[in-house]
Amino acid sequence: xxxxxxxxxxxxxxxxxxxxxxxxxxxxxxxxxxxxxxxxxxxxxxxxxxxxxxxxxxxxxxxxxxxxxxxxxxxxxxxxxxxxxxxxxxxxxxxxxxxxxxxxxxxxxxxxxxxxxxxxxxxxxxxxxxxxxxxxxxxxxxxxxxxxxxxxxxxxxxxxxxxxxxxxxxxxxxxxxxxxxxxxxxxxxxxxxxxxxxxxxxxxxxxxx
Amino acid sequence: xxxxxxxxxxxxxxxxxxxxxxxxxxxxxxxxxxxxxxxxxxxxxxxxxxxxxxxxxxxxxxxxxxxxxxxxxxxxxxxxxxxxxxxxxxxxxxxxxxxxxxxxxxxxxxxxxxxxxxxxxxxxxxxxxxxxxxxxxxxxxxxxxxxxxxxxxxxxxxxxxxxxxxxxxxxxxxxxxxxxxxxxxxxxxxxxxxxxxxxxxxxxxxxxx
Numbered sequence: 001x002x003x004x005x006x007x008x009x010x011x012x013x014x015x016x017x018x019x020x021x022x023x024x025x026x027x028x029x030x031x032x033x034x035x036x037x038x039x040x041x042x043x044x045x046x047x048x049x050x051x052x053x054x055x056x057x058x059x060x061x062x063x064x065x066x067x068x069x070x071x072x073x074x075x076x077x078x079x080x081x082x083x084x085x086x087x088x089x090x091x092x093x094x095x096x097x098x099x100x101x102x103x104x105x106x107x108x109x110x111x112x113x114x115x116x117x118x119x120x121x122x123x124x125x126x127x128x129x130x131x132x133x134x135x136x137x138x139x140x141x142x143x144x145x146x147x148x149x150x151x152x153x154x155x156x157x158x159x160x161x162x163x164x165x166x167x168x169x170x171x172x173x174x175x176x177x178x179x180x181x182x183x184x185x186x187x188x189x190x191x192x193x194x195x196x197x198x199x200x201x202x203x204x205x206x207x208x209x
Numbered sequence: 210x211x212x213x214x215x216x217x218x219x220x221x222x223x224x225x226x227x228x229x230x231x232x233x234x235x236x237x238x239x240x241x242x243x244x245x246x247x248x249x250x251x252x253x254x255x256x257x258x259x260x261x262x263x264x265x266x267x268x269x270x271x272x273x274x275x276x277x278x279x280x281x282x283x284x285x286x287x288x289x290x291x292x293x294x295x296x297x298x299x300x301x302x303x304x305x306x307x308x309x310x311x312x313x314x315x316x317x318x319x320x321x322x323x324x325x326x327x328x329x330x331x332x333x334x335x336x337x338x339x340x341x342x343x344x345x346x347x348x349x350x351x352x353x354x355x356x357x358x359x360x361x362x363x364x365x366x367x368x369x370x371x372x373x374x375x376x377x378x379x380x381x382x383x384x385x386x387x388x389x390x391x392x393x394x395x396x397x398x399x400x401x402x403x404x405x406x407x408x409x410x411x412x413x414x415x416x417x418x
Binding site for chain 2 (some may be wrong): 033034035036038040041044066067068070071072073074076077078079082084085086087088090091092093094095096097098099101112113115117118120133134135136163164165166167168175176177179180183184185186187188191192197198199203204205206207208209
């Protein structure tokens with residue numbers, strides 16, 4: 001299992017590879033946020049860094065991101081660009097491709113953005129990343145993970161490709177507050193199911209103890 | 210519009226109210242992550258702090274969280290407890306109630322947890338929070354937001370209630386990597402739509418520029 005204890009070794013590798021201070025800082029920041037330096041998180045750091053450069057944007061701008069996977073990549077986007085789930089500037093769309101899209105704010109229904117993705121062809125040069133990424137049965141999930149992490153830090157953005165895209169924007173929803181007649185808690189009207197909230201109407205992820 | 214520039218004033222208020230160092234640190238940390246100290250984010254900080262205490266847990270434990278709203282609250286959970294979207298320890302379930310659930314790791318199909326929510330009855334003592342929370346037309350979204358933020362920092366956890374719950378856990382999905390025959394990118398088999406990924410099969414959030 002990878003833990004934060006491996007960070008000093010990753011810092012040594014990054015130093016040796018001559019990675020930029022921005023990448024080094026992001027790897028450390030994202031690892032603490034995510035609670036460990038997962039392989040997909042490190043790739044996510046390079047993806048986010050690449051997307052920012054392609055968009056000629058800086059992390060302090062008001063950006064909007066999409067992650068096409070819930071695995072790791074959203075955390076790099078969140079911790080670096082401040083496009084978060086809670087501030088509604090990150091959408092996770094369950095397509096399952098290891099890809100992100102980044103764009104600026106727009107009041108128009110569409111805006112130019114950039115999509116960065118892991119390119120399977122480019123990955124073939126890196127046997128460990130390839131085996132891990134494609135979930136190949138040959139990959140040892142219980143062995144030493146440092147060689148894989150080192151390969152990712154060595155590959156950097158060379159395993160990525162990008163495309164310029166036009167992203168559909170979303171207008172802020174107008175809403176009224178309504179009270180669920182069963183639990184008495186408030187919900188926005190657009191999430192109500194008749195007089196009930198979705199939980200009382202049947203979406204149960206818990207029961208009372 | 211609320212920005213990070215208001216943080217020094219919030220720090221003064223927290224000092225005056227005698228809030229704990231943990232709360233003060235969390236307010237600052239979460240505000241930077243979220244990119245500004247949103248009212249819902251501050252409530253989220255108190256909710257997360259309360260849930261941790263009720264669970265007798267610390268933020269460095271392996272915890273699992275649910276937010277019943279995508280608004281603000283997930284960011285407090287993410288930044289404080291490291292239950293994140295990307296490490297799969299946070300689920301955002303679009304019920305719309307301003308509530309979170311927190312529990313420990315379990316290999317069983319169910320585990321005890323705690324659910325913390327904003328209690329509308331308790332909110333009546335705080336006219337600004339009440340008007341903002343219920344999206345009342347009387348609330349001025351363009352005015353000075355400091356009085357609202359101050360009321361939230363003053364109210365603290367007194368506007369919250371909790372219940373002990375039993376949460377359903379989710380086993381890790383086994384998956385194989387498959388290649389979409391149209392775009393050539395890899396996806397987990399459980400997200401494929403025949404030979405295609407969901408994007409090529411029709412889930413479009415962008416088009417090529």
